[in-house]
Amino acid sequence: MGTIxxxxxxxxxxxxxxxxxxxxxxxxxxxxxxGPSGYFPYDATLRAKWQQALVTAKKINERRERPDDLAEAEAALTLCHAAVVQSFLKQNGLVPSDVDVIGFHGQTVLHRPDDALTVQIGDGPLLACETGIDVVYDMRANDMVHGGQGAPLIPAYHAALSANLPEAFETPAVFVNIGGISNLTFIGNGGALVAFDGGPGNMLIDQWMEAHTGQTFDKGGQVAAKGSVNAALSERYMASPFFSANQRRSLDRGDFLPPQNGEISLEDGARTLSHVTAAAILKSATYLPDHAKTYIVCGGGRLNPVIMAEFATLAAEKGAKVVSAEAAGFDGGAMEAEAWAYLAVRSLRGLPLTYPGTTGVKEPVSGGVLAKA
Structure with missing residues (x-):
C-alpha cells in the first residue's frame, strides 16, 4: 500500500x-x-458560455489552441471550479491544507479520437493558485499520445470499487455510467478489465428537452412516461456504424444528434430516446468478453425511471439484473468525481490511468499534469 x-x-x-x-x-x-460529496449546478448564463465554447472549439487543430473567446471561457470555468472547491471546504469544515491534491477534469469541448485530438478546457495552474491546493489536470492527453482513445478513464476506479461488491451480486459485473455519454466497465471473475463508451447516454434526451421545453433534462422521466417508442426512429439510431464497427471508439457530443423539429412529438421523442439510451448499452455490451450477470448503474441516468425500466427489461431478456449504484453500496451521483480524485492520486504515483482493454492504448500508461499550489 502506498501513502494514503x-x-x-x-x-x-x-x-x-x-x-x-x-x-x-x-x-x-x-x-x-x-468522503463527502456535492453538486453545484451551472446557471443559464454559464451553460450558454460552455455551449458557445463547443462551437468555438471546432476551430481547434492543435490541442493547446484557444481561439476567439475560448481562453476567456477557460478562465471563467476554472474560477467557477475554484469557487465550488472553496464552498465545499467551508461546508465540510475543512481548509486547503486538509487536502493533498485536486483531480480536475475540466470541460470537454472537443473530442476527436480518430485524429488523436481531445481538448478539456480548464487551467490547472490557475485552479491551484486560487484554491491553495496542488492540482492534477489534463489526464486524457497522454493516453492519446500512446495510441488510446482518451476515454473512458473511470474504469481504473471501478476496478478498485469492485473489490467491495456485496457477495449477493452475481458476476461478471459491469459498471454502467449513464452521463451525457454512457460507458461500460466489465470486471471479469479473474479481474479482467474491459471498458468502452456504450452510446449517447442522456445527451440526446437532454438536448431534446432543452430545445422543446427549456428544461435541461426530463426530470423523473415524466415526459417520456407519457410517450411511446417510435420503432423507426429507434432503429435509425441503432443502425449507427458506431455499434457495428470492429473497433470500440469513444464518442463526442456531436456523434449522435436529436431528432429534427416536427419529426416526432415531445413525449414520443423523450420515450424513444430513453429507449435508445438503454438499447445502446445492451448492444454495446455484446462486445464484452462474457455475458454480464449484473449491471451497476451510476450517473444521472439512474435517476430516470423510464431509462432504468427499459434497461432492466432488455437486460432481463439476456439473463442479467440491473441495479443502481446505491443498491450496491456506492454513490452513483458522486462516482465520476470520486474517480477523478482517485486518478489524481494514481497520477502522483505514476500508476496507470488507462489500459489496452479500456482505451485501446498500446500499453498501460499514466497521465495528468501536476500544477503546484
Whole structure:
C-alpha cells in the first residue's frame, strides 16, 4: 500500500449541467475511503458560455489552441471550479491544507479520437493558485499520445470499487455510467478489465428537452412516461456504424444528434430516446468478453425511471439484473468525481490511468499534469 492521500475530484460532464465534487482518502490503488460529496449546478448564463465554447472549439487543430473567446471561457470555468472547491471546504469544515491534491477534469469541448485530438478546457495552474491546493489536470492527453482513445478513464476506479461488491451480486459485473455519454466497465471473475463508451447516454434526451421545453433534462422521466417508442426512429439510431464497427471508439457530443423539429412529438421523442439510451448499452455490451450477470448503474441516468425500466427489461431478456449504484453500496451521483480524485492520486504515483482493454492504448500508461499550489 502506498501513502494514503486526501483528494478532491471535480467533474463537469457532457451534459454541462453543473459540477460534481467528491472527496476520497486513497492510496490510488486498493484502498478507498469515500468522503463527502456535492453538486453545484451551472446557471443559464454559464451553460450558454460552455455551449458557445463547443462551437468555438471546432476551430481547434492543435490541442493547446484557444481561439476567439475560448481562453476567456477557460478562465471563467476554472474560477467557477475554484469557487465550488472553496464552498465545499467551508461546508465540510475543512481548509486547503486538509487536502493533498485536486483531480480536475475540466470541460470537454472537443473530442476527436480518430485524429488523436481531445481538448478539456480548464487551467490547472490557475485552479491551484486560487484554491491553495496542488492540482492534477489534463489526464486524457497522454493516453492519446500512446495510441488510446482518451476515454473512458473511470474504469481504473471501478476496478478498485469492485473489490467491495456485496457477495449477493452475481458476476461478471459491469459498471454502467449513464452521463451525457454512457460507458461500460466489465470486471471479469479473474479481474479482467474491459471498458468502452456504450452510446449517447442522456445527451440526446437532454438536448431534446432543452430545445422543446427549456428544461435541461426530463426530470423523473415524466415526459417520456407519457410517450411511446417510435420503432423507426429507434432503429435509425441503432443502425449507427458506431455499434457495428470492429473497433470500440469513444464518442463526442456531436456523434449522435436529436431528432429534427416536427419529426416526432415531445413525449414520443423523450420515450424513444430513453429507449435508445438503454438499447445502446445492451448492444454495446455484446462486445464484452462474457455475458454480464449484473449491471451497476451510476450517473444521472439512474435517476430516470423510464431509462432504468427499459434497461432492466432488455437486460432481463439476456439473463442479467440491473441495479443502481446505491443498491450496491456506492454513490452513483458522486462516482465520476470520486474517480477523478482517485486518478489524481494514481497520477502522483505514476500508476496507470488507462489500459489496452479500456482505451485501446498500446500499453498501460499514466497521465495528468501536476500544477503546484
Amino acid at each position: 492521500k486526501t483528494a478532491i475530484g471535480l467533474m463537469s460532464g457532457t451534459s454541462m449541467d453543473g459540477i460534481d465534487i467528491a472527496m476520497l482518502r486513497t492510496d490510488g490503488d486498493s484502498f478507498v475511503e469515500r
